Amino acid sequence: DIQMTQSPSSVSASVGDSVTITCRASQTIETYLNWYQQRPGQVPKLLIYAASTLQSGVPSRFSGSGSGTDFTLTISSLQPEDFAVYYCQESYSPLYSFGQGTRLEIK
Amino acid sequence: QVQLVQSGAEVKKPGASVRVSCEASGYTFTDYYMHWVRQAHGQGLEWMGMINPRSSDSADAPKFQGRLTLTRDTSTSTVYLDLGSLRSDDTAIYYCARAAHRDLRQLSFYFFDHWGQGTLVTVSS
Numbered sequence: 623d624i625q626m627t628q629s630p631s632s633v634s635a636s637v638g639d640s641v642t643i644t645c646r647a648s649q650t651i652e653t654y655l656n657w658y659q660q661r662p663g664q665v666p667k668l669l670i671y672a673a674s675t676l677q678s679g680v681p682s683r684f685s686g687s688g689s690g691t692d693f694t695l696t697i698s699s700l701q702p703e704d705f706a707v708y709y710c711q712e713s714y715s716p717l718y719s720f721g722q723g724t725r726l727e728i729k
Numbered sequence: 730q731v732q733l734v735q736s737g738a739e740v741k742k743p744g745a746s747v748r749v750s751c752e753a754s755g756y757t758f759t760d761y762y763m764h765w766v767r768q769a770h771g772q773g774l775e776w777m778g779m780i781n782p783r784s785s786d787s788a789d790a791p792k793f794q795g796r797l798t799l800t801r802d803t804s805t806s807t808v809y810l811d812l813g814s815l816r817s818d819d820t821a822i823y824y825c826a827r828a829a830h831r832d833l834r835q836l837s838f839y840f841f842d843h844w845g846q847g848t849l850v851t852v853s854s
Contacts, residue, residue: 623791652836653834653836653838654838656840656841658774658841660774665824665844665845665846665847666766666774666824666826666841666844667844668840668841668842671831671838671840672831672833672834672836672838672840675831675833675838677840677842709773709774711774711776711840711841713838713839713840716779716788717776717790718764718776718779718839719776720766720773720774720775720776721773722773723773723774
């Protein structure tokens with residue numbers, strides 16, 4: 623099974639800051655990597671697929687990069703609505719494993 | 730517009746079974762795989778399994794094998810999750826999620842673009 627590990631587990635930042643979240647796969651997943659945002663009490667929302675392709679309607683302050691085993695999600699110029707939990711997910715294997723999540727909190 | 734509407738909350742006793750439904754609308758039901766993901770309170774997302782609504786072929790995570798059954802009814806565009814031998818640690822919100830795909834750089838990428846609203850299953854004696 624592919625293990626997905628996110629870091630940090632939580633991060634505090636202020637509105638207007640830039641934040642980077644890292645996701646590491648236990649084996650290569652090429653660019654089969656998705657990112658989701660989950661606000662409190664809400665359903666997960668797709669942000670990025672194929673490691674770097676922004677889903678339609680997602681603001682351009684979100685960006686993704688990486689390939690192989692190491693990936694990043696960067697959120698520039700944080701907005702109040704961006705404070706949420708972020709999950710990476712591999713779609714390389716038929717198990718679609720998720721990372722454990724990174725909580726982005728307001729400083 | 731695409732909608733996935735799930736059945737209501739359930740309370741079950743340990744050892745019982747539960748069925749959660751997910752009715753799809755706004756797209757061709759048989760064109761997209763449907764996945765199930767669960768989330769215990771305050772915890773992360775856990776992939777459970779998927780079904781091909783066209784063929785009814787399904788696959789599930791090893792930890793659920795023998796307890797999880799995924800089915801579909803094409804006449805009502807509904808997929809079903811049946812989970813048996815329930816334990817207290819099965820208490821969670823269960824989501825269905827549609828898997829879309831895009832072909833990029835000569836590769837096919839799958840991702841969950843629409844989610845149901847979630848169904849809370851509580852297992853308690």
